[in-house]
Amino acid sequence: MDKIQRNERISVIIKTLCDNPNKIFTLGYFSEMFGSAKSTISEDLELLQKTFSKNSMGNICTISGASGGVKYVPFMSEKTVYETLEELANELSHPDRILSGGFLYMLDIIYNPQWVNKMAMMFATRFSGLELDCVITVETKGIPIAFATAQYLNVPLVIVRHYNEATDGASVNINYASGSAKKIQTMVLPMKSLKRNSKILFIDDFMKAGGTSKGIIELANQFDSEVVGIGVMIETSLPDKKLVENYYSLMKLNTSEMQENNSIDIKPNI
Template sequence: MDKMKRAERMVAVMQVLMSKPNMLVPLTLLAERFGAAKSTISEDLLAVKESMRYTGQGRLETVSGAAGGVRYIPEINSEDANEFLVGLADRLSSPDRVLAGGFLYMTDLLYDPAILRPLGLIFAGAFREKKPEVVVTIETKGIPLALVTAEALGLPMIIIRHGNKVTEGTAVSINYVSGSSRRIQSMSLGRRALEPGRKVLLIDDFMKAGGTALGMMNLLKEFGADVVGFGVLMETPRESEPKLVDHYLSLLQLRELDPYKGVVRVIPQEIM
């Protein structure tokens, strides 16, 4: 292949880094791949860093030394984040989302990559400094949210199952009382899914009384896990419904939902 021009090489370097977010890419690998000296790649990276000032959508982190390299950290700036949450709250406040039984229909948004991506970046931005080592959720609706958060942080995800599943091997199982249904249920996590003493970020889609969240925390205690953060997409207001857990970040609040009048009002929370 013929020799690349500098601008072309910078774009190609950017593409390689963004294709592997959060992964350390050695400078030698970039140098070999694009047929340039390491010092040339270093200069390119300085210019690439400079370009990122203009977008506010991520940054490069350089690790020096023999085992060093560079990684792309995806980010969302607070202006974009707040604007996105205002728009999402607005879409969720639509009367045709009110379901029988007083539930809010939100799976169309919860499973849409275009909605999930910014949510993952928001959670990642809020919890990155707590240095979680794994993102944990419980099946089913919180899984996509947990996955995009894990991806934005460059971490693996773990899914707590309802009941006990044969495909997980030896598992720890606990009973818990779901705060809203008041029914006793069980949840389990495979022994080999989580090493003892890990720093965990909990992610879930919705919190009412927090019975499920409390159950997850109790289950994680059995693994000696340290829950360093807990993020939920939406909660009911704390004043009208006391929570069984403290210290969590919710992005949206369900202020009002009246299935008889067909009224729903979701508001964004102040996040940054």
């Protein structure tokens, strides 16, 4: 009977923690739920820590002190990141993906929950040390990856739009030059969407010159807020010099190869 109980407790604890990444649950929460002593829960958690660590399933972290407890922290090892990106680069290299104009078709990847979660796990691993208030992205293609990253990091998502929407109240609008196309674009963020003095992680699917990142930094300034991290799925090889300096990109796409030779050269960039 005791054996069944431990199995059941462990099952419920894993489901609860993994459904709520980076959220702290007190030992009291579980001991009350099961009617077990806190020492029993502690033993359960020790078992879980070993299992998660041994099987590379992320970290079960216990936090001591008054506001202490336990949380699940998503984590992907460098080796798995690299292998996953090699697999993804391979998938993205299929010649069918080249569109006229020298663009790479990747909507099926960036909207696919399984790939999206893997990439979000990489961003969550990389940026887990930051004290973030939110993840921010610009509509539209980066939204799934940014949303999944926000979920793993247990912070809200904020979406910047290109056009005003009457239904969201007063907004801050800025104009910015997209670095590659030299096109003037608008960013719109409703006043209520972002608190002053926020620390922000910007996540996007693609970076050419970095104009969008620069625009986000400027927009954040309007809210007295700071972009403390930038993560993009793919950066292009050209222009070599980007408009922002500190960013983390998962893959690098050789743009001249695609436009001149109509072939795809994309590689993990870590």
